[in-house]
Amino acid sequence: xxxxxxxxxxxxxxxxxxxxxxTLLGIVIGVAAVIAMLTIGSGTTEKVKADISKLGSNLLxxxxxxxxxxxxxxxxxxxxxxxxxxxxxxxVAHLTGARAISPASQKQVRVIFGTESLTSGVTGTDSAYLxxxxxxxxxxxxxxxxxxxxxxGVCLIGETVRQQFFGAxxxxxxxxxxxxxxxxxxxxxxxxxxxxxxxDQDNVVLMPLHAYQRRIAGNRDIDNIYIAAxxxxxxxxxxxxxxxxxxxxxxxxxxxxSDFAIRDMTQxxxxxxxxxxxxxxxLGAVAGVSLLVGGIGIMNIMLVSVTERTxxxxxxxxxxxxxxxxxxxxxxxxxxxxxxxxxxxILIGLALAGLASVTLTIPFAPSPAVILxxxxxxxxxxxxxxxxxxxxxxxxxxxxxxxxx
Amino acid sequence: MAAGATxxxxxKVWKSYGQGxxxxxxxxxxxxxxxxxxxxxxxxxxxxxKSTAMxxxxxxxxxxxxxxxxxxxxxxxxxxxxxxxxxNLYVGFVFQGxxxxxxxxxxxNVELPLIYRGVASRxxxxxxxxxxxxxxxxxREHHTPAELSGGQQQxxxxxxxxxxxxxxxVADEPTGNLDTARTHEIMELLTRLNTELGLTIAMVTHxxxxxxxxxxxxxxxxxxxxxxxxxxxxxx
Numbered sequence: 111x112x113x114x115x116x117x118x119x120x121x122x123x124x125x126x127x128x129x130x131x132x133t134l135l136g137i138v139i140g141v142a143a144v145i146a147m148l149t150i151g152s153g154t155t156e157k158v159k160a161d162i163s164k165l166g167s168n169l170l171x172x173x174x175x176x177x178x179x180x181x182x183x184x185x186x187x188x189x190x191x192x193x194x195x196x197x198x199x200x201x202v203a204h205l206t207g208a209r210a211i212s213p214a215s216q217k218q219v220r221v222i223f224g225t226e227s228l229t230s231g232v233t234g235t236d237s238a239y240l241x242x243x244x245x246x247x248x249x250x251x252x253x254x255x256x257x258x259x260x261x262x263g264v265c266l267i268g269e270t271v272r273q274q275f276f277g278a279x280x281x282x283x284x285x286x287x288x289x290x291x292x293x294x295x296x297x298x299x300x301x302x303x304x305x306x307x308x309x310d311q312d313n314v315v316l317m318p319l320h321a322y323q324r325r326i327a328g329n330r331d332i333d334n335i336y337i338a339a340x341x342x343x344x345x346x347x348x349x350x351x352x353x354x355x356x357x358x359x360x361x362x363x364x365x366x367x368s369d370f371a372i373r374d375m376t377q378x379x380x381x382x383x384x385x386x387x388x389x390x391x392x393l394g395a396v397a398g399v400s401l402l403v404g405g406i407g408i409m410n411i412m413l414v415s416v417t418e419r420t421x422x423x424x425x426x427x428x429x430x431x432x433x434x435x436x437x438x439x440x441x442x443x444x445x446x447x448x449x450x451x452x453x454x455x456i457l458i459g460l461a462l463a464g465l466a467s468v469t470l471t472i473p474f475a476p477s478p479a480v481i482l483x484x485x486x487x488x489x490x491x492x493x494x495x496x497x498x499x500x501x502x503x504x505x506x507x508x509x510x511x512x513x514x515x
Numbered sequence: 516m517a518a519g520a521t522x523x524x525x526x527k528v529w530k531s532y533g534q535g536x537x538x539x540x541x542x543x544x545x546x547x548x549x550x551x552x553x554x555x556x557x558x559x560x561x562x563x564x565k566s567t568a569m570x571x572x573x574x575x576x577x578x579x580x581x582x583x584x585x586x587x588x589x590x591x592x593x594x595x596x597x598x599x600x601x602x603n604l605y606v607g608f609v610f611q612g613x614x615x616x617x618x619x620x621x622x623x624n625v626e627l628p629l630i631y632r633g634v635a636s637r638x639x640x641x642x643x644x645x646x647x648x649x650x651x652x653x654x655r656e657h658h659t660p661a662e663l664s665g666g667q668q669q670x671x672x673x674x675x676x677x678x679x680x681x682x683x684x685v686a687d688e689p690t691g692n693l694d695t696a697r698t699h700e701i702m703e704l705l706t707r708l709n710t711e712l713g714l715t716i717a718m719v720t721h722x723x724x725x726x727x728x729x730x731x732x733x734x735x736x737x738x739x740x741x742x743x744x745x746x747x748x749x750x751x
Contacts (some may be wrong), residue, residue: 114630124616373748425614429576429628430603430674432596512614 112442114421119443122394122415123450133411136404137451137491138458141484142248143397147284147475147478151390153220153463153472155383160473162379169242169375170349172356182273183514191360191369192331205351207343210241213319219326222287223275232288232453241275242336250297253318263293268312269301270401286315288413291325293317298452335384338490345374405452405491412444412499423503437504443491452488456481519551522683522715524573528581529592530567530738541567544581545736552710554716556726559735566687568735569719573606573685574598586682603631609682611691613668615660621647621671622656624687628679646673646678650704651745666697668703677708684708686718690725702728 123130174192197211212235219232233239236258240246242309247266257278265288269324272281281295293315302311339348349372356370415424421434460476467474525547531540544713549555559565567676570576571583574590583591590601602608607628615624625643632644647656650670652716660668669689676684685742686705690698704727708714726732727746734742 114636365587422616425616426627426631427599428602428608429572430599430631430679432599432631435631509570512610 115439116446119446122304123447128207132361132456134350134451135449136407137401137448138404138455139489140397140401140404141452141455141488142459143400143429143461143476144394145476145480145484146399146462147393148390149476150462150466150470150472151386151393152477153475154470155386156475157389157472158382158386159379159427162375162382168345169285170337170339170345170352171375172335172337172352172370173333173373174370179297185341185446189281192329192333193335193370194332197356197359198332199336200355201337201352204355205337205348205476206405207348207351209340210238210335210336210338212236212238212242213332213334214239215319215322215327215331215334217326219289219315220327221271226275228271228274228313229430230268230313230315232322232326233315233365234317234319234327236319239316239336240335241399242338244338247300248298248300249280249426250295252297258318259320261318261322261324263321263325264296264318265292265293266297266299266316268299268314270310272298272316280394288315288317289326291321349374354426370448397411400488401487405495407446408444408448408492409446409495412440413502414495415443416440416499416503420506420511420514422508423480424508424514427508427511433504436506437500440500440503441496445492448492448496449485449489452485455488456484459484516540516705522548522551522553522586523549523717524582524584525568526572526582526584528568528572528583529573530564530576531579537553540738542578545738545740547733547740547743549715549717551715552709553731554625554706554715554729555718556725556729556732557717557730557735558678558721558723559741563735564738565719565735565744569685569687569717572667572683572717573608574601577695584699593700598632602627603679605682607681607724609669609672609676609681609684609689611661611688613665613672615668615671615675615694617661618659620657622669622675624660625678626673627675632679638643642678643674645673649677649708650674666700669693669697669701673701673704673708678713682715683712686716687696688721690720690722698722698725 154314174190193213193261197214198211201208201211214233214235215230216233218229221230221232236251240252250266252266253264267286274279275286276284279425282297284295285292286295295401299312299314299316304310319332335354337348339345353368357368359368362368377450425463426436460481464474466472484490487506525545528542528545528566529540530537530542533539545564545568547568556569557569559564559670567576571578571714572584572585573593574593577598578595579581579593581591582589585601586605588601590598593601595625603736608614616627622640622643626639629639629642644656647653650673651666652674655663655667655671658667660671663671673689684705689705689751693701702725705716709716716729718725720726730742730746730748732742733740
């Protein structure tokens with residue numbers, strides 16, 4: 111009986127191709143929008159997560175200044191006591207559960223080679239930096255401990271810097287000028303690409319901290335301390351230990367607030383991911399509204415269809431159809447119609463998302479759950495919005511229906 | 516043919532529409548009996564109550580007062596779905612305007628009442644073919660109504676009415692849209708179904724020569740039965 115009815119409804123949909131298509135359009139657009147939004151959204155979330163993990167996973171970053179919060183506009187104190195080498199030394203001496211601890215001070219500086227120049231992010235650091243940031247060398251070697259200690263003029267360069275100055279050539283052993291000092295290239299960093307914020311992570315020059323402090327910054331400050339947790343220690347456990355050690359080293363009495371901030375990159379990654387997920391949900395909800403409009407379109411066309419086929423309903427009732435037969439017939443018709451729209455919509459939505467993933471260079475991340483949900487939801491819309499017209503048809507009086515012109 | 520046991524009884528049947536001053540009585544206390552195997556023509560001017568009577572006979576409508584019994588069942592007091600079941604099992608309908616489903620083949624149209632009976636697809640097909648053969652439409656099974664002449668469409672409608680082997684055939688001006696030659700063909704077909712299958716036929720008509728095919732003619736006027744004559748009596 112149900113199969114019979116489905117066949118019947120498919121036939122009636124085929125009989126009126128143009129109208130059926132126009133009816134479908136609302137559902138098609140709604141479902142396509144929802145699928146495209148959610149698929150592009152989850153691709154973006156994946157991309158953001160990947161970008162943040164490029165910054166280094168399980169990473170804490172300490173910087174001077176009070177943590178952001180009420181009473182600290184801009185997040186930092188007016189008067190900032192910078193981090194110093196004794197803070198770093200305290201961490202190295204006392205902190206357990208860290209794989210790597212490394213200082214970093216950074217400045218945008220003009221870098222020159224021959225007649226070419228480039229403004230690059232010059233970072234003063236030590237040999238643990240590469241480990242802390244999960245960064246590898248394509249060629250050459252890291253700073254030796256003695257180079258770090260003495261502040262020799264050596265440096266590691268990123269891919270962008272190499273391309274600017276040497277094209278595809280080997281930069282090792284060349285001397286570049288950074289600000290007014292010169293340094294010898296001893297290694298090339300693995301390319302990391304852009305961050306999610308459009309910052310080129312490969313436009314960098316790394317040099318020993320002491321060389322940076324003496325020749326470029328002109329002070330003894332450390333901007334950041336990077337702390338990478340080892341595999342057994344979650345960053346959330348590491349963070350209070352770092353805080354204790356630094357408060358101790360910086361002689362902060364218990365009643366005073368810390369004058370430094372510890373950022374947990376894992377937390378930031380999670381926060382960013384959840385922000386994009388929320389965004390995706392919102393876009394999906396907006397798209398969902400158009401699905402609702404599509405449902406109303408179905409109801410409208412089903413009402414027209416019931417009115418148009420009043421005589422047919424009359425015939426069916428006269429020759430022995432029960433109310434439920436008519437109800438089921440129109441309900442199945444509405445459901446088949448919107449299900450069809452749903453399936454076409456899913457295909458178009460996935461195609462759009464695929465196109466977007468190519469142009470926006472984000473991963474194509476279709477979710478089977480979302481697709482199943484869309485199928486179920488469009489069938490549900492057909493049933494819900496088809497019910498009222500179907501009931502109207504089923505309740506017709508056969509005598510009036512037969513008289514209908 | 517010889518009439519059998521009573522099939523239909525009207526016992527002081529009233530059918531009223533509207534309220535108070537505006538109240539209209541389409542049927543005003545009609546008493547009537549039709550027996551199995553009878554071929555009855557129902558005549559009368561419009562507004563005489565003949566259509567209302569036919570709707571009640573076909574179990575499409577119920578009386579406001581009085582009793583309508585069909586096969587001994589008090590059909591006037593059954594609910595919608597029970598009357599639908601009664602129609603599906605025992606009543607066939609033929610209408611003036613054929614009332615076939617458009618863009619649906621003759622065979623599919625004839626199968627329709629069997630679908631609501633829950634008959635399996637293959638058996639449905641066989642019964643439909645058989646019914647179409649009985650009305651002389653072999654070879655037209657797969658034509659849609661638009662591809663058939665008026666007479667042929669009415670034959671499809673008759674096939675649809677008899678495919679369920681009903682006890683009663685209700686025909687509402689079955690020849691109203693047909694020319695004289697086609698009218699006589701259809702009436703001969705109905706007469707044959709009446710004599711060969713013993714099908715009871717109740718037929719509304721305006722035309723005296725169509726009514727002549729029936730053995731009995733009931734005339735309605737202002738909600739009453741004005742005359743009820745048997746053909747044999749008239750001949751005497």
